[in-house]
Amino acid sequence: MFASFMAFAGPALAQTGGSLLITGLAGQTETLSAADIAKRPHLQVTLTHNGVAKVYSGPLLTDLLRDVDAPLGEKLRGPALSDVVVATAADKYRVVLSLGELDAGLHPGARVILADAVDGAPLDAHEGPFCLVVDGDARPARSAHSVVEIDLKHAL
Numbered sequence: 206m207f208a209s210f211m212a213f214a215g216p217a218l219a220q221t222g223g224s225l226l227i228t229g230l231a232g233q234t235e236t237l238s239a240a241d242i243a244k245r246p247h248l249q250v251t252l253t254h255n256g257v258a259k260v261y262s263g264p265l266l267t268d269l270l271r272d273v274d275a276p277l278g279e280k281l282r283g284p285a286l287s288d289v290v291v292a293t294a295a296d297k298y299r300v301v302l303s304l305g306e307l308d309a310g311l312h313p314g315a316r317v318i319l320a321d322a323v324d325g326a327p328l329d330a331h332e333g334p335f336c337l338v339v340d341g342d343a344r345p346a347r348s349a350h351s352v353v354e355i356d357l358k359h360a361l
Contacts, residue, residue: 223334229273263320
């Protein structure tokens, strides 16, 4: 798999339907619609799987986690370093990422997006409404499609 990022000038195309529930450490929630996600600053990542390259675009996951007061940047220290993000897909497929690997202050190459578009068009019914795209993984196993929920949790 090869992944690369570039800034995307403007939001991805809004799609119809779909929402994402984000839950913070204290139980606070944020529900974002496809239109809400489309309004966020987007990055692009090229993900190659089985010889096929696709360009995904969406906001950084850390930008969405800030909505539920995730301890990022200077706040990411001590016990917070054991906090994890659980992304759940519509079919209950789950992937886990640590906050440390998402935070650009600890991991300068950290780029994980919640894509709402691929190759310039909204995600199709199979991949959408949102797809978690993890840059740098040797296999795209953590690049989950049909993501409906993001939970921030204490691992310990």
